[in-house]
Amino acid sequence: MSYNLSNLLYLITIVAFILALRYLSNPAHARRGNQIGAVGMLLAVVVTWIKVGGTDWWAMAIAMIIGGGFGAVAARKVKMTAMPQMVALFNGVGGGAAALIGLAEIHRVLPEPGAPKVDISLAIVLSALIGSVSFAGSMVAFAKLQELIGGRPITYLGQQFVNGALFLGALGCGIALTSGVQDEWLLWVTVGAALLFGVLFVLPIGGADMPVVISLLNAFTGLAVALGGFELENNVLIVAGMLVGASGTLLTLMMARAMNRSVANVLFGAFGQVTAEAAAVAAGDGGGSVRSASAEDVAVMLAYAHKVVFVPGYGLAVAQAQHDVRQLADLLEAKGVEVSYAIHPVAGRMPGHMNVLLAEANVPYPQLKEMDDANPEFSRTDVALVVGANDVVNPDARNNPGSPIYGMPILDVDNAQAVVVLKRSMNPGFAGIENPLFYNPKTVMLFGDAKQSIDQLIQDVKTL
Amino acid sequence: MSHNTLLVFEVTILVLAIFLGIEVISKVPTLLHTPLMSGTNAIHGIVIVGAMLVMGLPHKSTYLWILAFAAVVLASANVVGGFVVTDRMLEMFKKREPAKKVDASQDGKGT
Numbered sequence: 001m002s003y004n005l006s007n008l009l010y011l012i013t014i015v016a017f018i019l020a021l022r023y024l025s026n027p028a029h030a031r032r033g034n035q036i037g038a039v040g041m042l043l044a045v046v047v048t049w050i051k052v053g054g055t056d057w058w059a060m061a062i063a064m065i066i067g068g069g070f071g072a073v074a075a076r077k078v079k080m081t082a083m084p085q086m087v088a089l090f091n092g093v094g095g096g097a098a099a100l101i102g103l104a105e106i107h108r109v110l111p112e113p114g115a116p117k118v119d120i121s122l123a124i125v126l127s128a129l130i131g132s133v134s135f136a137g138s139m140v141a142f143a144k145l146q147e148l149i150g151g152r153p154i155t156y157l158g159q160q161f162v163n164g165a166l167f168l169g170a171l172g173c174g175i176a177l178t179s180g181v182q183d184e185w186l187l188w189v190t191v192g193a194a195l196l197f198g199v200l201f202v203l204p205i206g207g208a209d210m211p212v213v214i215s216l217l218n219a220f221t222g223l224a225v226a227l228g229g230f231e232l233e234n235n236v237l238i239v240a241g242m243l244v245g246a247s248g249t250l251l252t253l254m255m256a257r258a259m260n261r262s263v264a265n266v267l268f269g270a271f272g273q274v275t276a277e278a279a280a281v282a283a284g285d286g287g288g289s290v291r292s293a294s295a296e297d298v299a300v301m302l303a304y305a306h307k308v309v310f311v312p313g314y315g316l317a318v319a320q321a322q323h324d325v326r327q328l329a330d331l332l333e334a335k336g337v338e339v340s341y342a343i344h345p346v347a348g349r350m351p352g353h354m355n356v357l358l359a360e361a362n363v364p365y366p367q368l369k370e371m372d373d374a375n376p377e378f379s380r381t382d383v384a385l386v387v388g389a390n391d392v393v394n395p396d397a398r399n400n401p402g403s404p405i406y407g408m409p410i411l412d413v414d415n416a417q418a419v420v421v422l423k424r425s426m427n428p429g430f431a432g433i434e435n436p437l438f439y440n441p442k443t444v445m446l447f448g449d450a451k452q453s454i455d456q457l458i459q460d461v462k463t464l
Numbered sequence: 465m466s467h468n469t470l471l472v473f474e475v476t477i478l479v480l481a482i483f484l485g486i487e488v489i490s491k492v493p494t495l496l497h498t499p500l501m502s503g504t505n506a507i508h509g510i511v512i513v514g515a516m517l518v519m520g521l522p523h524k525s526t527y528l529w530i531l532a533f534a535a536v537v538l539a540s541a542n543v544v545g546g547f548v549v550t551d552r553m554l555e556m557f558k559k560r561e562p563a564k565k566v567d568a569s570q571d572g573k574g575t
Contacts, residue, residue: 010513017507021488024503030496031554034503038547041509045543048513052520059529060519063536064512071545075552086549087502090509094542097511100535104518104528119471211501218505225511226481230474232517238474239481240510246485247504251497258494345494352498359556370494 001051009047010236016040017240021247044236067093080360081317084353085145088214091221092138095131098224099191102128105231106177106187118178120231125174127227128187129194134220136198141214144207154203160268166197205267208391211346212255212266219248258345261408290426293444295453298420299460302328305382307338309374311411312354313347315388315423319450322361325387328458329363335461340367342374342384342411344392375412384416386437388423388450394435404433419443422453499553506546512539 016036023033049060071090078086102124109116109124143149170193173186205213222244229237256263302308310325329339341363347354358368369377378384386393389411396403397410413419419442426438426445437443446453492500515535521528 013510017510018484018488020503020507021485021500024496024500025489025492027493027496030499030503031551034499034506034547034550034554037503037507038551041506041512041543041547044510044513045516048516048520052517054520054522056519056529059533060516060536063519063533064540067537067540067542068544071541071543072548074541075545075548078549080552080556083498083502083549083553086545087505090542090545090549091505093538094505094508094511094546097515097535097539097542100531100538101511101514101518104531104535107528107531108518108521108524117467215501218501218508221511222504222508225508225514226478228511228514230471232514233470233474234514234517235474235477237510237514238478240507242478242481243485243488244504244508246482247489248501250486250489251492251501251504254492255497352495355495356498356553356556 001047006047006051007235010044010234013040013044013047013236014239016043017243021243079320080357081320082146083356084211084214085142088138088141088145088210088217091214091218092135092142095134095138095217095221095224098131098221098228099128099135099194100131101228101231102131103187103191106184110182110184121178123227123230125177125187125190127224127231128191129170129174130220130227131224132191132194133198133201134217134224136195137202137213137217137220138198140199140202141210141217144202145210159200159204163197163200166193166200170194170197201267208346209266212252212263215248215252215255216263216267219245219252222246222248255346258409290438291441291444293420293446295446295456296460298444298446299457299464301383301418301420302332302337302385302457303335303461303464305332305337307340307377307381308332308383308385309369309378309381309413309416310339310341311347311384311386311389311393311413312341312343312358313387313389313392314353315390315450317348317353317357317388319388319452321387321451321454322357322363324451324454324458326358326361326363328454328461329367331458331461340369340374340377342369342371342378342413344371344389344411347389347392371409371411375415378412378415381416382418384413384419386413386419386421386423387454390423390435391433393437394433395437395440396433396435400436413437414440414442417442420446422446422448422450424449499550502546502550502553506543506550509539509543509546512536512543515539 017040020033020037024030049057053060075086105124109120170190173190177186202213222241226238226241226245229241252263256266316322333339341358343354355368391405393411393413394405395414397405397408400406414437421438421443423445425447438445489500515532519532519536
């Protein structure tokens, strides 16, 4: 296939990707958008295969079957709750591929007569570096969300210094390469340092902040892919990679804004490191006692309320309780209770996570209230039923300047007449922060797995 | 095309792509942030084209072949996994026709 023909066909792929992103902005045709993107991708793969398949077409097919097979099985089998770590995983392997291409390209261009052009070696170094950071960082994010390692921030003395030294080391090797030192092992050192940097960079970030990190690493991978396009002089890589790089950066900023924090604070703040001041205040508050209630008590509260607001959080996702919540809500509605759901933009592990889960359970959209619409309603709510949410209802975000989440907009459930918190135990949430809501005299706790608790509530409401 | 002409051309489309990327997603509702992240994740799977281009190079060493093979494996996991996960998420938004209209009208206000 000629250079011009393949580039024209790649242009169709680019248009498909742009349409895919446009369509993704609206729930009504988002799915079709994704399908258009997939068709565009298929076209690019087929075009490339015809173009360069040659004698290695079978090896390409085998590689695609292995990788694609793994991707398809993993993506099909994963539960909806585990989606965030799947996105992290697939993002990581994309970054890894970009880094490998960089390593292959440096091997190819260095022995060629005359030093490689500066822009080519610069693109190689940067794509290998950024791709490696994205790969290693995504794997740590995956491990944290999968709870293979603790979700809490891991910090140690001199952390920023070590990270800085590693990054500068990687950069130094890269600069040596671009300025004409002809040693391809320098790139391996760059990659090694960047991998380590990726790990150390994500380790100190708390699990609750992972969505922002994954979004940022997604943008990184996009950038690495775009740079790969410069190495290989390929337009479709440049445009598609940069589309992701730019949109991913914007998405990261939007998500950080939803949490009322700067991206720098998310990345370098070692979130969850409770300051001495906050610890003191929390200890003071902790003097209050926790009231726990039985499911029967809670069922009575719910059935005789006028207005009940469900506040879902990650606990709902973990317990897969979205269908049960819907059932309980239907039951309450049948008894004449006004039911709605208050959705915090960062409840769960990804922005919009709760919307996805509740959509799966066919909850009517008009019952889903965004934070700004939900908050004024709590004062005339009889019972706020918090299902596995913690940090997004923590009043410390409003009241305690020493709290790590101070300033984050929250759902003001404590304005409701009564608050019922469904929770597995008194352990602090994913971010590891105490929550004074639990000690509030208005609050009762219903301990246990969210799904079992809700099922019990359904039984008890039915018998009333 | 000389090397520098090509470079300038490539930088041009790179910069245009930055603005296009920002423009295209600047009005996305929070509701769709997760699928959007996942969808863009699938799109950077285009790195598979780069991996295939390296794999298709003539006269390559075994070393290069192995690197390229590994890159194609990783990139195809990115492509297939990315699109399938996104599709599964979006499947859930597709169910009720009237409800969607309500949602679309809220989007306009929200952003």
